[in-house]
Amino acid sequence: MAESICRALRDGALEGEHAPALTIKDSIASPFGPHVFNHVLAQLSSNILARKSQSQGIVLVALSRSPSFYVDLLKSGGIDVYSLHKWLRVLDCYTDPLGWKGRLVECGSITNLSPEASNKVRLCKDVRNLDNLSSLIIEMGKELVGQGKGRFSVAIDSATDMLRHASISSVAALLSSLRSHAQVSCAFWLLHSDLHEVRVTSVLEYMSSMLANVEPMTQSTNEQRGNSENFSLLEQNSKRGKFNVRMKRRNGRVRLMFEEFCIEQSGIKFTSVSSDGGMVTQSLVPKVQFNLQLSEKERIERAKVVLPFEHQGNGKSIEIYDGRRYLNENKTETISNFDEKLQTNEDPGRGEIIYFRDSDDERPDSDEDPDDDLDI
Amino acid sequence: MDRSLNLLDEALGLDNGDSNPSETRLLLLIEDCVETSASFVLHHLIKRSLSPHSSALVVFVAFAQPFSHYDRILRKMGCNLVVQRDNKRFLFLDMLTLECPDGDGEKTCKGGLLDLYGKIQKAVEVSVLTGGTRSITIMIDDISLMEVAANGSSNHVLDFLHYCQTLTTEFGCSLVFLNHKDIYSSMERSTLILQMEYLAEVIIRAEPLATGLAPDVHGQLTVMNKGICDGPQTLQTKMCNFHFRIKENCVEYFYPGSRT
Numbered sequence: 001m002a003e004s005i006c007r008a009l010r011d012g013a014l015e016g017e018h019a020p021a022l023t024i025k026d027s028i029a030s031p032f033g034p035h036v037f038n039h040v041l042a043q044l045s046s047n048i049l050a051r052k053s054q055s056q057g058i059v060l061v062a063l064s065r066s067p068s069f070y071v072d073l074l075k076s077g078g079i080d081v082y083s084l085h086k087w088l089r090v091l092d093c094y095t096d097p098l099g100w101k102g103r104l105v106e107c108g109s110i111t112n113l114s115p116e117a118s119n120k121v122r123l124c125k126d127v128r129n130l131d132n133l134s135s136l137i138i139e140m141g142k143e144l145v146g147q148g149k150g151r152f153s154v155a156i157d158s159a160t161d162m163l164r165h166a167s168i169s170s171v172a173a174l175l176s177s178l179r180s181h182a183q184v185s186c187a188f189w190l191l192h193s194d195l196h197e198v199r200v201t202s203v204l205e206y207m208s209s210m211l212a213n214v215e216p217m218t219q220s221t222n223e224q225r226g227n228s229e230n231f232s233l234l235e236q237n238s239k240r241g242k243f244n245v246r247m248k249r250r251n252g253r254v255r256l257m258f259e260e261f262c263i264e265q266s267g268i269k270f271t272s273v274s275s276d277g278g279m280v281t282q283s284l285v286p287k288v289q290f291n292l293q294l295s296e297k298e299r300i301e302r303a304k305v306v307l308p309f310e311h312q313g314n315g316k317s318i319e320i321y322d323g324r325r326y327l328n329e330n331k332t333e334t335i336s337n338f339d340e341k342l343q344t345n346e347d348p349g350r351g352e353i354i355y356f357r358d359s360d361d362e363r364p365d366s367d368e369d370p371d372d373d374l375d376i
Numbered sequence: 377m378d379r380s381l382n383l384l385d386e387a388l389g390l391d392n393g394d395s396n397p398s399e400t401r402l403l404l405l406i407e408d409c410v411e412t413s414a415s416f417v418l419h420h421l422i423k424r425s426l427s428p429h430s431s432a433l434v435v436f437v438a439f440a441q442p443f444s445h446y447d448r449i450l451r452k453m454g455c456n457l458v459v460q461r462d463n464k465r466f467l468f469l470d471m472l473t474l475e476c477p478d479g480d481g482e483k484t485c486k487g488g489l490l491d492l493y494g495k496i497q498k499a500v501e502v503s504v505l506t507g508g509t510r511s512i513t514i515m516i517d518d519i520s521l522m523e524v525a526a527n528g529s530s531n532h533v534l535d536f537l538h539y540c541q542t543l544t545t546e547f548g549c550s551l552v553f554l555n556h557k558d559i560y561s562s563m564e565r566s567t568l569i570l571q572m573e574y575l576a577e578v579i580i581r582a583e584p585l586a587t588g589l590a591p592d593v594h595g596q597l598t599v600m601n602k603g604i605c606d607g608p609q610t611l612q613t614k615m616c617n618f619h620f621r622i623k624e625n626c627v628e629y630f631y632p633g634s635r636t
Contacts, residue, residue: 028570028573028574031573031574031602066542066545066546068545069545094542095542095546096542097535097538098535100490100493100535100539101497101539103490104490104493104494104497107494109491109494109495109497109498110494110497110498110501111501164531164534192570192574194570195567195570195571195574231598231615231617234598234600234615235614235615238600238602238614238615239614
């Protein structure tokens with residue numbers, strides 16, 4: 001399904017409609033959102049390079065990783081670094097998001113050793129001013145594709161960091177203005193869902209046509225997430241996870257898809273689970289050492305058992321065997337009666353319940369009032 | 377003895393110091409709780425960094441204890457902090473009385489976390505200019521007290537941590553910070569500790585044994601290595617869990633059940 005996301009981002013927006021937007025959501029139990037983000041970014045980049053996509057360039061807003069990290073990432077993905085400036089612009093909100101370094105340099109406490117901004121990286125020194133940020137993104141996009149009809153994509157590597165510096169309404173306004181901009185082909189962003197209120201995540205989910213949810217393989221049942229009793233659980237979730245995708249169509253149809261992923265040295269690998277769909281129904285019954293289900297033979301035998309009171313009321317005297325030895329003769333008689341009955345049914349099998357009283361010392365059930373010695 | 381690798385070093389992916397020290401840069405979060413303090417991990421890392429085989433610099437930001445406290449402990453472990461401080465290999469920033477001015481100290485560069493960050497970056501810059509490629513470790517003991525100093529503004533602390541993180545990418549520093557997990561346990565959404573877990577590449581969690589205290593086991597450590605594909609280092613072990621016993625001048629690490 002990761003593929004269908006990338007395809008939707010590649011195809012871009014229709015004339016006169018909002019650009020498709022993707023929210024990538026994870027939580028601390030499975031913190032692999034950045035891996036998914038990097039995967040989507042690399043896929044989109046190669047689509048742009050192969051000229052298969054609607055967009056002709058990417059504006060990457062880097063808040064949680066340095067621009068050089070992304071350059072290295074694309075390089076390791078086999079993308080030619082020298083052509084980067086033709087289709088990539090990075091808005092660096094990582095190095096100095098609040099202008100501290102600038103102020104310290106002014107005060108003379110530090111010297112500026114930060115790497116010089118190149119033509120593809122631009123430094124943003126105040127992340128809290130989202131209006132400025134928005135116009136910077138558009139400006140950089142226009143640098144890439146020109147004023148005409150060309151379109152570009154916007155990638156925001158941490159909406160969480162943005163939300164830390166600004167209110168949800170202003171972030172929503174920024175994202176919505178990006179989506180509705182005529183030159184934006186698609187947009188995607190990453191969100192750590194457990195750092196925000198449900199309200200905030202749902203606002204962003206409403207604004208996106210696709211939602212990719214990264215979930216742990218097995219949810220921890222108790223709240224003590226980090227308890228080492230859950231160590232094996234943690235270990236299991238440290239490399240693999242579930243990938244849920246929700247895609248909303250224009251007409252309101254919603255498609256849900258489900259994949260699994262595992263983290264490898266080379267990156268994230270997605271595997272579909274539809275191929276072993278048969279496994280799901282089988283595995284509904286837990287695998288245990290003993291049988292939870294009866295075989296056909298056992299079921300027939302069980303049906304033959306005459307329950308203790310089943311035979312009563314068919315004209316015979318009512319006898320309740322309470323385990324005392326002196327009733328033994330009667331009992332054999334009863335059983336032989338059953339024998340006859342069963343044999344007339346032409347069924348050789350016979351079921352019975354054998355009950356032995358624990359000891360003779362026990363008083364048999366009687367109609368005596370157990371409280372008759374009470375002196376009332 | 378002290379150069380031999382123990383389980384903790386192995387779990388952290390630290391080697392014997394033969395390779396380039398800048399490759400062992402990491403973002404390490406240490407979480408502990410009231411029953412099991414993890415300050416010994418900090419002491420261990422100080423000692424490792426200041427070992428005579430390396431030329432590393434440690435910038436220690438202390439909110440919790442005065443210099444004499446660390447000096448006494450490290451002296452027992454065979455490491456003289458006063459000498460290291462005079463050699464300019466151990467920079468101790470005493471923040472016990474730090475009080476951030478209201479309004480985050482945004483306007484001026486004096487006081488507050490901005491000033492502290494300036495001091496750290498300056499130390500790092502000086503070290504890079506004079507010492508070449510030696511590795512630099514920034515340690516913070518501890519974040520919860522920094523939050524107190526920042527008038528309870530966890531956002532301000534996170535801004536500070538972000539700036540420290542930029543030092544790791546710019547100068548290849550390591551960043552080690554200690555926090556107490558249980559003080560956030562009753563909060564509905566413990567943003568600060570969660571944010572730090574997202575930020576860290578390696579998390580060390582110190583906990584008491586599930587069965588309570590034992591005479592020869594003082595607790596357990598869980599090391600979670602997120603192994604973010606950030607740079608060339610490849611860490612074999614992603615997760616491990618082992619017990620420890622704190623002795624007078626060292627700590628023993630062993631797998632559960634391997635001691636009788």
